[in-house]
Every structure is written in structure tokens, then in C-alpha cells.
Amino acid sequence: MTRDLRMRWLTPALALLLAVGLTACNSFAPNTIFGAHSEFGHSVDLLTRRLLYMGVVVFILVEALLLIILVKFRDHDGNREAKQFHGNSTLEIGWTLIPAVILAFIAVPTIKTIFATQAKAMPSALQVEVIGHQWWWEFRYPQYGVVTANELYLPVGRTANFALTTKDVLHSFWVPQLNGKRDLISNHTNYIWFTPDSAFAWNGFCAEYCGTSHANMRFKVFTVAPQEFDAWIAHQKANAVGSAPPAPAFAADSGKAGAPAVAANAPAKGTTTIGNAKVPPPTVTTPVLNVSDTMSATYPRSKLPEWVKPKTPPPTTLTFDQSAIGDVTRGATLFKTAPCIACHTIRGVPTAAGVIGPNLTHVGSRTTIAGGLYPNDLTFLQLWIKNAPAMKPGSLMPLFGKAEKGDTPGVYTDQQIADLAAYLSSLK
């Protein structure tokens, strides 16, 4: 390579290096796997760091040796031939043994962590059944008789044991800051457990490609103080009582995204042990909910951090008659005999016992709909009922808007849809 050619590559190469380096400076990483908030996360973190540090030591030694040899044995004076010989037992035994020892150093902590994170949870744990559907999540709390969708509430400091199954294809349950991914497999129950160490709102994802709307199969996890969890459970156990429709879900947000809210919920103190790895008590650096701020049974929308709020715009082709104002009572009457009841359950409405779609008993108490894709407010509920397949590609809920074009003919006017949405919103 001539000097000119070398210089021509130098600038773009340096620019690329700088760009890659700068991406690492983004401190705002809401879905990072680093900075875990459960003992499961800590043990994986510990293992990752250990292996990384060991790798750095090996890298430095090998590269240093390489450089020394390159310099020491470089061609000093033209075409002198290097010394030729055949075989060197000491060298060969050495370079077989050293990697074997290194592998042992990698294998022991790795296997320990695998066993620790695969172990059965203690029976006293909170049991949660996670059922994957194309493209939404069903969460059941068998100890309490609660069924909900797409939003998981967990008490801080209590181990939650998840039984993972799927109704259709493979999915994978993943909350980056709380656990490793674990697959939902047909005809088989997988388990995973962890103990959240701080109160907050987290994003969850489906991490196994499962069809058209795989990327739209998300969920939220709200880790809350134990007494708040009890309040939430008590509320979810009761039948929903219709009330006035809620204020818009994410009204123009005042203030900074996820502005740090007060001090940490005192999580379990002392050292947690998972396998043989001693995990230091958590230092909570992310903003958390104030325990004394009573939750009125659901996570306060005003406290939702920015990154758990859906940002997907609705399709521009879908419009709604703004003069149609929904009526809760009319909506309730219509719902009882609407096709909706074939797929949705509302406890307290005897005709509504379908299990194909999410349980709607307390749908008004959730912050999002459709696998975390849209905020749960009247605007989005109406558009969703009008034409779900347009809102979410491949949606297994058919469209209901009268003039909408799709596989099935729609039956409802915008006024009827507004009534249905008003009713559902009232189911707090």
C-alpha cells in the first residue's frame, strides 16, 4: 500500500471508530441487560463480568507476546532464511494444556450459574402462569384467581415463579433488567424465577420470532411495594364496576421523562445468594415509586416513565367520527350480545366467557392495549375495535367498523363503537 492510499482510508476509519465509540456514551438505555434488578440478573451479570475480565487478561498476554515476537524476529538484513525444525513437544503440550486450564476457569462458574438459574423456586414463591398468544401475553395468578393481559404486577422482594406455556407457536419471555430469556414451548411447561429488588416499571418483550406481529408482542412489568401488590390483587379479584370513562391515557406529559421520583423502596437488605454467587445488596440507581404514595390499585399513569409508554402512531388511513360520544350504559347493553363475547371474558357478564382474546374484566385499569402497542384511552380503543387488523398487522381480532374493508364485513357504526369503547374504559 502506498502512503497516499493509506491516508485515504485513515479518515473514514477513524470517523467510524469515533461513531462506534460514541454510541457507548448513551447513558439512557432503558432496556439494557446491564444493571440488573433481580438476583437472577445479578448472577448473570457477575458471570459475564468475570468472563470478560478473564478474556481481557488473556487478550493482553497473547497480543503482547505476538508483538514481542514480531519485533524481535523481524527480518533485519534482507533474505536470511528462518531456522527450520520439525516439532517441539514442550511447546505442543504447553499450548494444549493452557487452553484446557482456561476452559476450566470458564466452565466452572458458567455451569454453577446455569444450575442456579435453572433450579426450582421455593414453594412460597408467588406463582404466575405466563401464556403466550399470537401476539399478546396472558398472565394468571392461580393463588389469587386473577387473570390479566400484557401487564404484570410483581411485589418487590418476593420471588415470583413463572410457569411458561404457549397457546400456539414458540414465544420467549424476556424482561431485560430482570431475567434472562426463557422460551415458551408447545406442549411443555418451562419455568423461570426471580426476585425484583426495586419498584419500577419495566419493558418486557417476546424474544422468539412468532409471526407477523412478533415485534408488537410486548408487555409491561410493574414492580410495586408488597402492600400495593395486595391492593392490586384485591382490586383485580373483584368484578369490575363500570364508572365514568378515564381521562386520556397519556395526556401531554408535563416534566421530564421518568423524572426521578423519591427514594428507593427499601428492598430486601443483606446479601442474596444464588447458587454460590454472593450477590451484594442492590443499589437502586433508577428512579422508583414512592411507597407512601398509595397506588389506588394500579400503577399511577402520571408516574409512568417515558420509555414504557407506547409511541406507535395509528395508521393514517383509519379515521373516526369525532362527534360520536360513547355512552357506558348503551355500550354495556350492546356488549352482552355482541360477537366480542365469543372471544373475551368479562367476569360478572355471564354471556362473556370467550378465551381467545385477552380477559377484559379490568381492561380499563391497564395502561396499554394490544400487546403494549397503543395507549389505553378512548381514541385508541375506538380505532382498535373499528379495525384491529389495520392497527396491528395480522391481528387475530377481526375488524368491526361498518365501512371498513377486510376479510370479514364490519357491523358497527362509529357511534356503536364509541359506546363499546366507553363501556370497556369504564371497567377499571
Ligand code: HEC
Ligand atoms: C375472533 C375473536 C375476537 C373477537 C370476536 C373479538 N376480539 Fe377483541 N381481541 C381478540 C384478540 C385475539 C385480541 C388480542 C390481539 C392482539 O393484541 O394481538 C383482542 C384484543 C382486544 C382488546 C385489547 C385488549 C388488551 O388488553 O390488549 C380489546 C379492547 C378488544 N379486543 C375488544 C373487543 C370488542 C369490543 C369486540 C367486539 C366488538 C371484540 N374484541 C371481539 C379476539 C377477538
Ligand SMILES: [Cu+2]
Ligand atoms: Cu411471541
